[in-house]
Amino acid sequence: MLLPEQQQDVIDAEARLTQPTGYGMLFTNGTGTGKTYTGLGVAKRFAKQGKDAILVVVPDRNILEGWLRSGPDLGLKVTALENTKDHGTGVVVTTYANLRDNNALLKRRWDLVIADEVHEMGQSQEGTITESGLRIRALTMHPESAETRTQMAHPELYAEIVALTIEQAGHLEKQNHAAAAEIDKVLLPKVRRFAELKVQQESLIEQGQGAGRTRLLMLSATPFAWEQSTVIAQGYLFDWNEGFVPGRGYNAPSAYQNFMIQHFGWRMRYGKLTKPEWSVNSSIMQRQFNTWLKNQGVLRGRMLLSDFDYDRKFIAANSAIGQRIDRGLQWFWEADPSEALPFLTEGAREEYEKDPKSGLDKLRAGIHKASRKLRSEFDYLTRMRMLEAIKAEAAVPYIRAQLELGRKVVLFHDLIQGQRLDPFNVKFNPQEDAWAYAAMEAWRKEFDDLVTYPWDTLKSPIQTMMEHFADRARVLNGRISDKEKVAAVDWFNDDDTGPALLVVQADKDKGWSGHDTTGKHQRVLINLGLPVRPTRSIQQEGRIYRVGQASNAMFRYFNTQTSWERAAFAEKIAERAEAAENLGLGEMARGLRDAYIEAFEDTGDWPPGFEGEGTGGKARDREMAQILSDWDRAMSMYWAQRKKNQQTKSEEGHEYYPTPEPIGLKMVQWLDLRPGELAIEPSAGHGAIARW
Structure with a gap:
C-alpha cells in the first residue's frame, strides 16, 4: 500500500526509534507527499510488534477524519477519542484541543505518540512550550515533564492549589496579610503534598528512560517557527546536555545557551543570551542546522515524487486603474515643484516671492512629505486587498477558458468580503503645513480620478466568482460548517460534477485534497495573492498536486505588471527567508524562493492550452x-x-x-x-x- 518513498520513511523511522535512546524522529516532507501514510506505516510496524498503545494528535476534525479513513488501508483500526475522559484502546486519534483537557490519557502507558503538525508544541519567539507540548512531553516520559505529569495525575489537588494561590494574591494586593496568612495554613500542606507526588513522578520518569520509553514521531513541513522553537525537539532529536561541560567565566553559557551559540551564532553579553550580531548570516546557520539534523539521522524531508509534472506561471493581468496608480505614485518623483505654486496659501506665497529658491526647496520637501503620507495610506495591506479585487476580475475570462477545456479550478484568495478603501483621499491642513498642502493639492488636481474613484465598489473575490460562476462554484472558508466543507470538496472532486470552481480562503490550505486521481479533469490552481512565503505557497499548491496524481497540474498567479505590485513583491520576497522555511526545508527554502522570483520575472499571457502547459516545474525546482x-x-x-x-x-x-x-x-x-x-x-x- 505504501509508495517506495513512504516505505523508506518507515525504514528510516524504525532505524532511529529502535535505538536505545532514539526517542524521536521528525519528518518535514512537503505537502502532498502522504505524511499521514508515513505515520500510519510507522504505527503499523509498532503494532506488529505488539506495541499498539499508539496516540495520534492532529490539529482539527478534518485531518482527524483523514487518519480514520486511511488506517484501514494498512490494516489498522484507528478510533477517535469520544471526549476528554476517554483514553481509548489500541490506536487512537484525537485533536490538540482534546489533548489539552484530557487527563485520562496519562492512565495509558503509550508505546508511540504521533504529533501531526508538531509545531503545535511551541511556536512562540520566546521558545516556550505550549500546553499541548507540555502534555506530549508528559505522555512520552520527557525528563522535564514531572510537573505536568503530576498536574495530570492529580488534577483536583492542582486546581485547589491554583485557586488558593490566586485568592491569596488578591489579599496581598489589598494588603490584607492576615487573610493571606490564613490561606497559607491550607495552601502549604497541599503544596508539600504536590511536591511529594512530583518526586514520585520524577522517579517514574527516570526509570522509564531507555529502550522502554515512549517514542515520539513528529510530522510537520515547518516544525520550527523560530530558532528558539527548536526547544520542542530537545530530548527527542538531540540532547543539549550531552557532553556539555559548564564553564566558570562571567559569560559562560548554560547547556541551552551553548546550543544556541553553536547552531545559530547567538552570543553571550552581560551574562545573557543575545541574538546574533548583524554580520551573522542566520539563513545559512538555519539551513546548516537542518543539514546537521539530517546527518544525525533524526530528520528526513523530501518533496513529492510523482510521474506527473507541473508548471508555475504568472499571468499578465492588464489593469487600466492599476497603471493609473503607477503614474500617480511616479508623479512625486518627477513633479516640477512649480506645479504646486497655484495652491500655496497667501502667507506661503509671500515667502516664496521674497526668496524663490528657498520657496522651491520647501515645495520639494512638501512633495516628499506628501509622498510619504500617501504611501503610508497606500500601505502593503491596502495594496494586497486592492490587487486581489483587480486580479479577481482579470481572472474571470481565464477561469472560463480553463473550464471550457474540461478542467477543474481551485482559486485561493484572502478577502472574504469587500473592505472600505479610500487610500488616495489624502489631505493636509494648510495652516499647519502650507508647502505639503500645496504639493498634495497639485497631485489631487492631476489625479482627481484616483481621489474620486469609488474604491468601495471593488468586489471581494467571492462576489466576483459567484456572479460569474454561481452554478459551477462552491466556497471553502471559515464561515461554513465542517460538514459543508466536506460536501464542497466532495462535490468538486466528483468527476460527474464536470468542470468546476472551488473558491478557497487562503488559510484553508490543509486538511483536504483536490487533486486529479482519475485523469479525467486536470486541475488548475489560481492564487490571487503574492507567493512571498514559499512554504505557504507550496502548501496551497499541494492541494492539487499530491500522492496519487493522475495528470499534470498547473499553478497560476496573476501579475498586474505595475510598479507598485512589483515593489510589494520585491519588498517581501527579498527579505531573508523565514526561519520556519530554512529550518524545515534546509536548502530547498532558498531554491523555492528563487523559483518564484524567476517565475514572476517571466510573466506573460500564457493562455490556457499553450504548448508544454503543465510541464517543466519539477526539473526547474530541483535545479533551484x-x-x-x-x-x-x-x-x-x-x-x-x-x-x-x-x-x-x-x-x-x-x-x-x-x-x-x-x-x-x-x-x-x-x-x-x-x-x-x-x-x-x-x-x-x-x-x-x-x-x-
Whole structure:
C-alpha cells in the first residue's frame, strides 16, 4: 500500500526509534507527499510488534477524519477519542484541543505518540512550550515533564492549589496579610503534598528512560517557527546536555545557551543570551542546522515524487486603474515643484516671492512629505486587498477558458468580503503645513480620478466568482460548517460534477485534497495573492498536486505588471527567508524562493492550452535547490565557535590559537595539496584547517 518513498520513511523511522535512546524522529516532507501514510506505516510496524498503545494528535476534525479513513488501508483500526475522559484502546486519534483537557490519557502507558503538525508544541519567539507540548512531553516520559505529569495525575489537588494561590494574591494586593496568612495554613500542606507526588513522578520518569520509553514521531513541513522553537525537539532529536561541560567565566553559557551559540551564532553579553550580531548570516546557520539534523539521522524531508509534472506561471493581468496608480505614485518623483505654486496659501506665497529658491526647496520637501503620507495610506495591506479585487476580475475570462477545456479550478484568495478603501483621499491642513498642502493639492488636481474613484465598489473575490460562476462554484472558508466543507470538496472532486470552481480562503490550505486521481479533469490552481512565503505557497499548491496524481497540474498567479505590485513583491520576497522555511526545508527554502522570483520575472499571457502547459516545474525546482557551499559551511562553523575575543579566547586556556574556519578553508584551497604530498597542520586550535 505504501509508495517506495513512504516505505523508506518507515525504514528510516524504525532505524532511529529502535535505538536505545532514539526517542524521536521528525519528518518535514512537503505537502502532498502522504505524511499521514508515513505515520500510519510507522504505527503499523509498532503494532506488529505488539506495541499498539499508539496516540495520534492532529490539529482539527478534518485531518482527524483523514487518519480514520486511511488506517484501514494498512490494516489498522484507528478510533477517535469520544471526549476528554476517554483514553481509548489500541490506536487512537484525537485533536490538540482534546489533548489539552484530557487527563485520562496519562492512565495509558503509550508505546508511540504521533504529533501531526508538531509545531503545535511551541511556536512562540520566546521558545516556550505550549500546553499541548507540555502534555506530549508528559505522555512520552520527557525528563522535564514531572510537573505536568503530576498536574495530570492529580488534577483536583492542582486546581485547589491554583485557586488558593490566586485568592491569596488578591489579599496581598489589598494588603490584607492576615487573610493571606490564613490561606497559607491550607495552601502549604497541599503544596508539600504536590511536591511529594512530583518526586514520585520524577522517579517514574527516570526509570522509564531507555529502550522502554515512549517514542515520539513528529510530522510537520515547518516544525520550527523560530530558532528558539527548536526547544520542542530537545530530548527527542538531540540532547543539549550531552557532553556539555559548564564553564566558570562571567559569560559562560548554560547547556541551552551553548546550543544556541553553536547552531545559530547567538552570543553571550552581560551574562545573557543575545541574538546574533548583524554580520551573522542566520539563513545559512538555519539551513546548516537542518543539514546537521539530517546527518544525525533524526530528520528526513523530501518533496513529492510523482510521474506527473507541473508548471508555475504568472499571468499578465492588464489593469487600466492599476497603471493609473503607477503614474500617480511616479508623479512625486518627477513633479516640477512649480506645479504646486497655484495652491500655496497667501502667507506661503509671500515667502516664496521674497526668496524663490528657498520657496522651491520647501515645495520639494512638501512633495516628499506628501509622498510619504500617501504611501503610508497606500500601505502593503491596502495594496494586497486592492490587487486581489483587480486580479479577481482579470481572472474571470481565464477561469472560463480553463473550464471550457474540461478542467477543474481551485482559486485561493484572502478577502472574504469587500473592505472600505479610500487610500488616495489624502489631505493636509494648510495652516499647519502650507508647502505639503500645496504639493498634495497639485497631485489631487492631476489625479482627481484616483481621489474620486469609488474604491468601495471593488468586489471581494467571492462576489466576483459567484456572479460569474454561481452554478459551477462552491466556497471553502471559515464561515461554513465542517460538514459543508466536506460536501464542497466532495462535490468538486466528483468527476460527474464536470468542470468546476472551488473558491478557497487562503488559510484553508490543509486538511483536504483536490487533486486529479482519475485523469479525467486536470486541475488548475489560481492564487490571487503574492507567493512571498514559499512554504505557504507550496502548501496551497499541494492541494492539487499530491500522492496519487493522475495528470499534470498547473499553478497560476496573476501579475498586474505595475510598479507598485512589483515593489510589494520585491519588498517581501527579498527579505531573508523565514526561519520556519530554512529550518524545515534546509536548502530547498532558498531554491523555492528563487523559483518564484524567476517565475514572476517571466510573466506573460500564457493562455490556457499553450504548448508544454503543465510541464517543466519539477526539473526547474530541483535545479533551484542549491546545496550549501564549503564557504557557507565555513562561515557557519566560524559563527558557531563564537568569534574569539580576548575574553572568550581565555576560556580555552593558554597557548590556544584557533584559525577561523573561513581562513582555514582558503589555506587548504590555496595549498592545493596533491596525492602523495605531505603537510603539517598545527594543533593549537580546534582543527579549523585539518577539517578541510
